[in-house]
Amino acid sequence: MDEDYVARCAALALLLEVSASPKPGNVDRHHDFADTKYEHFLASAVAAYPVFRAAAQEGAKWAEEGRKCHIGKLIRAAVEESMRWQSGGNTHFGSFMLLIPLAAAAGASEGISRLKANACEIMQRTTVEDAIELYKAFPKARVRVRSVEQLDVLDPRSQDEIRRRGLTLYDILRISADYDAISRELTGGFELTFKYAEVIREGTRQAGLNAAIVRAYLEMLSTEPDTFVATKFGEAAAVEVSKRARGVLARGCNDEELRRFDEELLRAKINPGATADITAAAIFVALLGGLRV
Template sequence: MRTPAQNARLALLLEVAGTPKPGNVDRRRDLADLRFEHFLAGTVGAEEGLEMAQNGDSVGDAFERAVEGMASQGGGNTQFGALLLLVPLVRATADGERLSPSTVESVVEETTVADAAGFYRAFDHVDVFVADPPTEMEPLDVRRGSDAVPALEDRGLTLLDVMDRSVPGDDVAREWVTGFERSFAAADRLVEAEGPATDRAASVFLSLLAERPDTLVANRHDEDVARKVSDRAATLFERDALETDPDAVETFAEDLVERGINPGTTADVTAAGLYIALERGGLEV
């Protein structure tokens, strides 16, 4: 029987191995400077931090350690957003309770200023794309990493407070303030789907992209691009293209890679859904 930390690592592996995942690294497709092997190495590197979460360590410390380990491979940021979802989910299992929206809500509601400081220090280990903050929030710009911790402490902001201030521009943060709504919905879809887990992961990724524009795409490009990508995914998903026209999804995937469009937030939510499905026993691997 796998431990929660093992299920979290398996979720990361299944997510990156699912194909086709338009615009993202998968087992058949690399990006210009980010390869499939980097994600495998990042998963291995995150091991200690995920085990810390499993053993009841604070969310901030566990997340920083997971990111530090993840960043030890040569590709840079591979799974920062996914780990920001997985660490509280794993921590929610530390007391032996069944994983549910209420148990993970309790974890995030109990985060502290020290947890927020750990989150900021994680940015010292790896470059992460984030949108420019409003002028009044510049002292709290996460890209400042540990240099922003004094401003964070002066304001007494917990990690949940930081996530709340990142909505609506960041859908990973949105999960924190909505009881991991989409993550649990993704888990239900994964259980209901058929076929190998990697095929299910790719299908659920497309369904998530079809229903909501990816915030990483919106921030890197603009909201119009993100909406058009989501609309195209919806067209493919409504045709059940993963079964009837896989070439159409492959074409979509290649097109996004060529245009440098990476729906990474959708991949993060897919990884969280995989973990929930694995941990609750609904997805057998």
């Protein structure tokens, strides 16, 4: 797919995700967090555009000439551009981790039929250098993640250790996949991303795009306890949020209850960030497949 086509789908996916409302617990068009505001997400989405384009270009060269995709370096570049264009801190780290390999895969693909297979192969072929680049990106975004096997994400010595042990980006994400949904997507075939792309496509036909995105987010939340919430508040809290989401869905997902759920989570500062990131990736895949607003 054309590089500007891919970059536009990626930036628009981030815009549509953050705009979808009410999206319980997260920033949306109707509410900000204290330090991170809706506008910071708008700026970050646009800031990353040239990096999405570069990812698609690298993907095309990988498919045509077998050249390497620098996934780690591209993720770091997206994070750096995001931080350069807005002052709200970490807006899109998890989303960039998903969207960059997907953008590379889209650049390598004619239509979307090979998109998933290409994304998986691109991730499997990541190198030690990609892992080190990701580790360089963490401190810039001041992102909250667990350390993988004593490899403290904020300690520069981890980079030497990664090199010594010869761990590729794929290797590291396979370890963190145990407790992190983004890593699970990246090493497990992007299962939720592609499943919810279909949910959003179908939901848009029935109820319009905003409702379809909110619904997909809520369904994912109800069946997959959010791993960002688990890291921040413990597994039990994440499971409780899922249960609560199931209740809202079971009672017909009406506006008033959605809004109450949203307010509850906001008050407790429980933001299901991993679910939002995978929702953005799902919107990206749906747009690549031709979904339009």
